Amino acid sequence: MTERVLIPRNRGFLFLDSHPAGCRRVVEDMWQACPAPAEAPGGDGPVALVVGSSAGYGLAATLAGLKRAGIRGIAVSFEKAPTERRTATAGWYRTAATADIARAAGRDLVFLNGDAFSDAMKDQVADLVERRFGGRLDYLVYSVAAPRRTDPDTGAAYASVLKPIGAANRTKTLVFDDQGAPEVREVETAPAEGDDVEQTVAVMGGADWERWIGHLAGRGLLAEGFTTAALSYIGSPLTAAIYRQGTIGAAKAHLEDTARTLDERLAKTVGGRAVxxxxxxxxxxxxxxxxxxxxxxxxxxxxLGEELVPPIRQLAALWDQLTGAAPLAQDDEGRVRLDTWELTEEVQAAVAERWEAAATGTIAGLADLDWFRDEVRRLYGFSVPGVDYAAPVATGVPWPVPAP
Known part of the structure; x- marks a missing residue:
């Protein structure tokens, strides 16, 4: 197995390699940070499917599901394997670490690597549910963020874009130069044109989530009371023009409309729900x-400092609500709200005041730059406390193979 010392190399927020030991430690730290339930889950545990399980909120959903609900089942992601020249993607290494945690917890969790948008992956998952997990699925958490999607029915390829709708948007943004010094710039993004909105909705809206439910229901695999949740974001008025009111926001609105449609359908067919x-x-x-x-x-x-709620704690709360351990906290539009700590008037007013004052010369006193810089690096396994980055590390970590 190839071993080498890995030095972080990046272009902006994108890193060219990832660190296996750092990625493993990130997952282990998330596991430790997830609150343990008052009573450890017993028995075999509910059967769950997490689509988009290797990063961000999807990774948090997988780990929190294991710890809070004792799930078993299937986790799907799309990652690149290591080569002689390059490490694997960070999600590859995080998946390997998650598999070890699931095994140590005594949970049968199968990890699949491939295109979640494809019917081939949906068939593979359905086959596994039938032969390995008793033919019934209790939960599906959908957390997919992708730039492109191919429609399995038509073969049409769609690409998502990050654009405002109606008019160009000029906003402040944070960048770091080659030496890591922060800079606040103003950037202008041209408005959506042509079929930009439709393309983005086709990729990031609810079409694939609905297809997953339809595919599994068509095979008779949804358990009585089956529950599904798609992860979303609304965010601050400060970013609304490019996000919630932009092309991505149109996709999120479609996702929410899909949830209402699925909720009605599941309630009638299996006494289930979708949120x-x-x-x-x-x-x-x-x-x-x-x-x-x-x-x-x-x-x-x-x-907020340490009061900023990390994804693992948010998803622990979500699993409690999905399983009935805590009441379902929905707003008037039926959305589960795990963002209330962020969107209080007091917090948003304080952020808005700092936003107005933010410039290259003032940003160090307004934002937690050390935290942010380290968080970006930790996405790739760097800047993780307790990891010896001077030591050679094995990069050829295999994809986890389930026990027979």
Whole structure:
């Protein structure tokens, strides 16, 4: 197995390699940070499917499901294997670490690597549910963020874009130069044109989530009381023009409409339910690509400090609500709200004041830059406390193979 010393190399927020030991430690730290239930889950546990399980909120959903609900089942992600020249993607290493945690917890969790949008993956999952998990699925958590999707029926390829709707948007954003010095810039994003909105909705809306439910229902695999949740985000008025009121926001609105349709259907067929879960802000590989979000998140951390609620604690709360251990906290539109800590008037006013004052010369005193910079690096397994980055590390970590 190849071993080498890995030095972080990046272009902006994108890193070229990931660190296996650092990624493993990130997962282990998340596991420790997840609150243990008052009573350890017993028995075989409910059968769950997490689609998009290797990063961000999907990873948190997988780990929190294991610890809070004792789930078994299937986790799906799309990651690149290591090669002679490059490490695997960070999600590959995180998945290997998650598999070890599931095994140590005595939970039968199978990890599949492939295109979640494809019917081939849906068939593979359905076959596993039939032959390995008793033919019944209790939960599905959907957490997919992707730039492209191919429609299995038509073969049409769609690409999502990050654009405002109606008019160009000019906003502040946070970048770091080659030496790691912070800079606040103003960037302008041109408005959506042509079929940009439709393309983005086709990728990031509810079509694939609904297809997963339809595929599994068609095979008779939904248990009585089957519950599904798709993870979403609303965010601050400061970022609304590029996010909630932009092309991605149109996709999120479609996701919420899909939840209402699925909820009615599942209630009639299996006594089940479907919801969207609106999560709070976090540093993820997806969020760092959105203009303004990096600046907003750094400022939010500057306001809240340790009171900023990490994804693992949010998803622990979601699993409690999905399983009935806690009441389902829904808003008037039927969305589960895990972001209330972020969107209070007091917090948003404080962030808005800092946003107005944010400039290259002032940002260090307004945002928690050290935290934000380290959070970005931890996405790839770097800047993780307790990891010896001077030591060679094995990069050829295999994909986890389930026990017979």
């Amino acid at each position: 969207t879960s609106v999560n709070g802000a976090a540093v993820t590989q997806s969020s760092t690509a959105i203009p303004g979000i990096a600046l907003y998140t750094g400022l939010l951390r500057g306001v």
